[in-house]
Amino acid sequence: MSNIFVALGISFLVNGLFFIFASVRKTDVVTDLSYGLSFFLTSLGLAIISRAQGLLWLFPFVAVMIWAARLAFYLLRRILTIKVDHRFDGRREDPVKFARFWILQALSTAIIMLPVILIASTSPKSFSLWHLLGALVWVLGLFIEAIADEQKFRFKKKQSGSFIKSGLWSWSRHPNYFGEMLIWWGLWLYALPSLSGWSHLAVLGPLYITILLRFVSGVPLLEKQAAQKYGSLPEYQEYIASTNLLFPWLPKSKSVSARKSTEVIPSIEALPDEEFAGRWYELGRIPLPIARDWIMTSDVYEKQPDETWKVRYEGKTEQNRNRTKVLHQKLKRPDPNKPGEMIVSFIPGIWMQYRVVYLSPDRTSMLVTSSKMKYLWIMSRNADLPEEEYNALLAKAAALGFDTRAVQKVPQH
Numbered sequence: 001m002s003n004i005f006v007a008l009g010i011s012f013l014v015n016g017l018f019f020i021f022a023s024v025r026k027t028d029v030v031t032d033l034s035y036g037l038s039f040f041l042t043s044l045g046l047a048i049i050s051r052a053q054g055l056l057w058l059f060p061f062v063a064v065m066i067w068a069a070r071l072a073f074y075l076l077r078r079i080l081t082i083k084v085d086h087r088f089d090g091r092r093e094d095p096v097k098f099a100r101f102w103i104l105q106a107l108s109t110a111i112i113m114l115p116v117i118l119i120a121s122t123s124p125k126s127f128s129l130w131h132l133l134g135a136l137v138w139v140l141g142l143f144i145e146a147i148a149d150e151q152k153f154r155f156k157k158k159q160s161g162s163f164i165k166s167g168l169w170s171w172s173r174h175p176n177y178f179g180e181m182l183i184w185w186g187l188w189l190y191a192l193p194s195l196s197g198w199s200h201l202a203v204l205g206p207l208y209i210t211i212l213l214r215f216v217s218g219v220p221l222l223e224k225q226a227a228q229k230y231g232s233l234p235e236y237q238e239y240i241a242s243t244n245l246l247f248p249w250l251p252k253s254k255s256v257s258a259r260k261s262t263e264v265i266p267s268i269e270a271l272p273d274e275e276f277a278g279r280w281y282e283l284g285r286i287p288l289p290i291a292r293d294w295i296m297t298s299d300v301y302e303k304q305p306d307e308t309w310k311v312r313y314e315g316k317t318e319q320n321r322n323r324t325k326v327l328h329q330k331l332k333r334p335d336p337n338k339p340g341e342m343i344v345s346f347i348p349g350i351w352m353q354y355r356v357v358y359l360s361p362d363r364t365s366m367l368v369t370s371s372k373m374k375y376l377w378i379m380s381r382n383a384d385l386p387e388e389e390y391n392a393l394l395a396k397a398a399a400l401g402f403d404t405r406a407v408q409k410v411p412q413h
Contacts, residue, residue, distance in 0.1 A: 003120045004110065006049060010042045011109040019102040023095050029079055031101070036072025038109040040065050043116060050120035056127055060116045060187055063138055067183055070142070074149050081157065108212070112184060114205035115191040122194045134190025141182025144168065144248070148175040155319060163230050165239045166293035166317060171248040173239075174222065177213045178246050184209050214246065238406065251292060265400050267340030267355045268366075275363050276339075277301050282315075283385055284378035284394065284407045290346070291315060291327060295411045299379070301331065308332050311344065358396055365389070367397055376402050383412040 018034035021027075047061035110117070151167040168175040184206040191202055213219060223245075230236035242251045282297040291297070294315030302310040311329035316322075330345045340356035358367040365380040378393050390409075398404045 003046060003050065003117050007042050007046060007110045007113060007117050008106070010045045011038050011106040014038045014041050015102040015106040015109075019099060023098055029076075032075035032079055033072050034102075035105060035109075036068040036070075036075060038068075038105065039113065040068035040072065042109055042113060043068065046117060046120045056131065057119075059131075059135065060119050060190055063135075063187060063190075064113065064116055067142055067145075070146060071149075074146075074153070078153060081153075108208070111208045112205050115184070115188040115202040118199045118202045119191050119194055121199070128193045130192045131190055134186045134188070134192070137182055137186030137189055139186075141179045141184075141186055143179070144182065145176050145179030148179060152176070158319060163226060163236060163239070165235075165243070166319065168248060170243065170251060170293055172244050172246060174213075174219050174246050175248055177218050178248060181206070181210050181213060219246065235408070238408070265355070265357045265369075267338055267357055268359045269339070271339040271356060271359065273303055277303055278381075280366070280379040280381060281383040281385075281412055282377055282410050283380050283383075283390055283412070284376075284409050286374070286376040286402070286406045287408060288375055291325075292408075293317060294325065296321070296413070297410055298383075357400060358393075360393070365393055367393065367400070369402075376407065378407070 015034060015038060018030050018037075022030050043061045043064035047058065148168045151169060152164050155162075155164040155166070172178055188203060188206045195202055226236070244252075279298050279300045282299065291313070294317060297313065297315035300312040300314065302312075304310060309331040311331050313327040313329060314324055316324055327346070331342055332344075332351075333339060333342050335341055340359075342354050342356075343351040344354055345351050353371040354368055355371070356366050356368050360366065364382060365378070365385070368377040368379055369375060376397060378390070378397070380389075380393075394404050394407065397407070
């Protein structure tokens with residue numbers, strides 16, 4: 001029990017000093033920095049007074065300090081870039097309102113750290129699978145949070161007025177928060193072998209941070225802010241519809257027709273090799289999860305002596321328009337009597353069916369889909385296709401039964 005008071009004492013001392021500085025200077029520069037340092041110094045203090053010895057027993061204290069140091073550095077770098085934290089508008093000028101933030105942060109530090117605090121109150125146990133599992137979950141959480149933070153920081157430096165939907169952010173709208181939750185659940189798992197009786201209340205730590213981030217000050221606040229900024233944008237509405245709120249997972253198809261088969265749509269009857277070979281620009285798509293955030297994309301088809309085709313899928317990202325990214329694929333057209341039918345392999349031994357369901361009269365534009373109406377690609381020999389011709393292709397896709405509201409137009413410049 002004494003360790004709980006020690007943790008509370010260190011946390012309140014750290015936050016009290018930062019509050020005085022921030023309140024006098026009317027600054028936001030140290031508010032986020034203090035969050036990481038609260039955990040770092042509390043963990044350091046507990047490690048010292050508990051006289052923890054050996055790597056097994058030192059791990060949770062060191063783990064918290066590694067996480068806290070990284071987060072403090074990241075948050076300081078971010079605030080020095082954006083200059084002001086609008087969460088404190090109307091509060092930093094009022095010492096009483098401002099103090100509530102620091103008090104809550106001090107209390108939260110001690111609550112979240114309950115697994116580590118209670119480890120400091122017990123004797124070391126021998127190594128178990130719970131220690132390994134907890135450490136692995138912690139490492140995974142740290143990796144996800146760090147990568148997500150860095151991806152968003154770099155994106156915002158280049159496009160401060162837009163929202164990120166690439167990298168881990170294409171799998172989750174809040175991957176950094178998911179990572180932080182994993183960090184604390186990992187430390188709780190690590191602590192399990194040492195808990196008994198009332199000390200099982202340590203589970204309140206990860207529960208508290210999970211509830212706080214998911215339902216109170218994390219996800220709801222950022223979702224509201226994003227809706228106010230980007231809610232009217234079709235691309236943001238598509239992002240919301242296709243991307244999980246928290247748990248990272250493959251983006252969902254935005255097409256309401258995703259489960260319909262394309263068998264009812266006849267593939268084209270003629271597509272000679274010379275008309276198929278070469279570069280086709282991707283002007284619009286209901287995309288696969290892979291490379292869904294790429295722009296300036298195109299396919300280059302090259303026939304091989306064994307009658308298969310090499311496919312180079314090329315593109316760039318908004319973050320780095322100077323670097324061309326490439327995915328290599330293998331393609332077969334198995335039935336000469338059905339030239340619009342093809343199978344494509346991204347991974348050796350695994351093939352997916354595709355169909356060319358429309359070819360323009362001048363043979364320079366086509367619509368390609370998968371075996372189901374889950375995906376669609378609008379392809380053209382011309383990267384600068386006139387708007388009326390693109391709209392005609394879009395109308396043709398709608399006539400074939402595709403949900404063209406889900407089509408993303410792909411910038412080619």
